[in-house]
Amino acid sequence: MTDFTPVSALIGGSLIGLAATLLMLLTGRIAGISGILAGTLTLAGGDKAWRYAFIAGLIVSPLIGALIGLQLEEPRMPSSWAVIVVAGLLVGFGSRLGGGCTSGHGVCGIARLSPRSIVATLIFMGTAMMVVFVSRHGLGM
Amino acid sequence: MPTVVAAALCGIIFGFGLIISGMAQPAKVLNFLDIFGRWDPSLALVMIAALAVSSVGYALVRRRERPLFAPQGMCRAKRDIDAPLVVGSGLFGIGWGLVGLCPGPALVDLATLSPKVILFVIAMAAGMVAHRWWREAIRLEPSPAAAPSPAIDG
Numbered sequence: 001m002t003d004f005t006p007v008s009a010l011i012g013g014s015l016i017g018l019a020a021t022l023l024m025l026l027t028g029r030i031a032g033i034s035g036i037l038a039g040t041l042t043l044a045g046g047d048k049a050w051r052y053a054f055i056a057g058l059i060v061s062p063l064i065g066a067l068i069g070l071q072l073e074e075p076r077m078p079s080s081w082a083v084i085v086v087a088g089l090l091v092g093f094g095s096r097l098g099g100g101c102t103s104g105h106g107v108c109g110i111a112r113l114s115p116r117s118i119v120a121t122l123i124f125m126g127t128a129m130m131v132v133f134v135s136r137h138g139l140g141m
Numbered sequence: 142m143p144t145v146v147a148a149a150l151c152g153i154i155f156g157f158g159l160i161i162s163g164m165a166q167p168a169k170v171l172n173f174l175d176i177f178g179r180w181d182p183s184l185a186l187v188m189i190a191a192l193a194v195s196s197v198g199y200a201l202v203r204r205r206e207r208p209l210f211a212p213q214g215m216c217r218a219k220r221d222i223d224a225p226l227v228v229g230s231g232l233f234g235i236g237w238g239l240v241g242l243c244p245g246p247a248l249v250d251l252a253t254l255s256p257k258v259i260l261f262v263i264a265m266a267a268g269m270v271a272h273r274w275w276r277e278a279i280r281l282e283p284s285p286a287a288a289p290s291p292a293i294d295g
Contacts, residue, residue: 012162017194057152090236092268098229131238
């Protein structure tokens, strides 16, 4: 189990909002992680340098954070390797088909009151809650 | 060059946000999604704070003609609701609910060198590339005559 951590949630959330705002102000881009990452993998030609830089920043953030005392917990992952592979494929494929993930739709899109992003966020939160319900509590058990 | 430095800085701040908020811990995300279990509402507050800052920030930034460091205008995203949006978000939600990782936290958690996180990121990247191939395939299908001849390497 994990504890409700309202203060760190609000501070961390504000930093996420700040990063999204700065990326739009400085580069004119939307801070959608799945879109930025997919661009580094599938785009031909230019427009990749800023994407690599953003992804690199994200990857090294725990190392820089460690210097100022931010601790990254060991992630608790499911025991099944098959589940991890299937989940990774679904997250990658689904976020591209749906045009965004928790950051692009859930934060940047809703911040602009985009109906598309509001619908996407309701759908992925709803399905994720159903999956957790079935996997943790079972059906009719 | 300034765009690259700015993007890297934004990536680092975004990562700090995920670490501080606890969202880099998949168990914490799953405990938010588990509304009938021992519910941890932290993720809701993360979103509320992120939205409070970014909605005000975007509204202020939008008044500008163009970004500080880039020649092109501000990105305008699609706003319409279509079938790929619904199906894609559903598939994404299933994957998210199975492990509790979405793309941002997965990349941040690579620093722990957890083999399971590394495997998740490889599968996620493969899913993105697969989507690209599939899009190319359906784009070519309706008019096979128009398909380009196979590229010759070298």
